[in-house]
Amino acid sequence: MAQMESEAVDSAEDLAEARRKLAQGLADAGGGNRAILRxxxxxxxxxxxxxxxxxxxxxxxxxxxxxxxxxxxxxxxxxxxxxxxxxxxxxxxxxxxxxxxxxxxxxxxxxxxxxxxxxxxxxxxxxALVLNLRRSAERALAAELTTSAGTAYALVYIHSAELFMVERVTTGGLHLFSLTNSSEDAAQLIQALVDPFGIADRDGRTQKLDPNALDSDNVGQPLQKVIDNSLVIGRLMVLADSDGALVLTYATDRDLWTVTVDEPNSPKGILAQAVGAKTLGRKIAGLLKLPEQS
Known part of the structure; x- marks a missing residue:
């Protein structure tokens, strides 16, 4: 048993060191999103x-x-x-x-x-790097994006505060892998999928929704109109050992709204808001933070 525990520690230390070296290499190369494989x-x-x-x-x-x-x-x-x-x-x-x-x-x-x-x-x-990073992430952000052309997907594998791998999947089944050492850069890739036409303009008033009455009569006319006329519908979910946040996005040709649940049975409830580009980016980047960063 002691030997098994020692091997587990060694494996964890090796993984941490590999992540550190990879993140440092990205930083030395100037950061940003680096395409590695398709x-x-x-x-x-x-x-x-x-x-x-x-x-x-x-x-x-x-x-x-x-x-x-x-x-x-x-x-x-x-x-x-x-x-x-x-x-x-x-x-x-x-x-x-x-x-x-x-x-x-x-x-x-x-x-x-x-x-x-x-x-x-x-x-x-x-x-080999892509497969290893796919399997060893601390947590992940899964994105599902639906348009009239079909459904595309993305996953951000969160390894540390300085190492993220993004996998984008087209409707035709092409997987695009990239690496970055910045949660903001990873968030940019997801934001481009959620808001491909750059519609997010300005922040609106936050509206609290009743979780027991999520229908057209109760969510309010502005949000219901956006839902009915959405060109892109996004579903962003944090995948972790404990239940994470869920953000739904609805983009029309004029507005982009988010509907956010921080966690199941969150004391904040369900919050809806029209958002601008900066707020949308901050919201996505927040989903990529590890617990100790929050």
Missing amino acids: LTDEELAVIDPMTQEGEEGLVPSPHMSRLTAKERAMAMSTALRSLVSRGLIELTNVEELYDLMRQQEADGSENDPDVRTPVDIRMTEEA
Whole structure:
């Protein structure tokens, strides 16, 4: 037991040191949002077991979720070739793999989704970094954004006060990864998704909503009009060990409103407000703070 505890401490210290070095490297490079990798749903499914078989992790896979099991197997086969050609992975058992594939072609099992070809993959540092940061965050901010074109997603993996990885997912299933050492810079990326047309103009009066009467007769005409005419609807939720804040955003061609719940059964209740760009940015950045920063 003592040895296991010691290994756990070492692992935590190694992770903290890795985060510190990565954050320092970003700071030395001038900060800002640094794009590091882009992957499709099916490419992620190849390198990350958590997204195989269509299983949903923290971030959905919009394209893969629409495919049948057979189509998914074919898509992953194509994605494997793409990853190799892009130099993101190396197959270390390629000769064994070719022999097995030839055998599957001979017995007609190459298109059977229940028959798997084992692949031994060695990833580049960029791909390994993305997977490690996906799995080891202290907490995360999940964003779901709905427009007439469909639903897009984003996740900010919060590792420390100076290290954030942002994963944006398009409606077509393209995952865009970037790193930053600033909560304000990470918030800018989410704000651009929530308010893509820069509609947020000025702050309005805060309105307290009755959680037991969230209907058109009780939320008030201004908010109800915004909800009915929204072009972009955002849902931002803090994912942590304990229940976190929830912010809903409603953007029309003229206004952007937020509806905020700091925590379940919050003493502040549910607050609605038309917001300007600065307030929206501060609100999103606040969702990215770790408990000791609050």
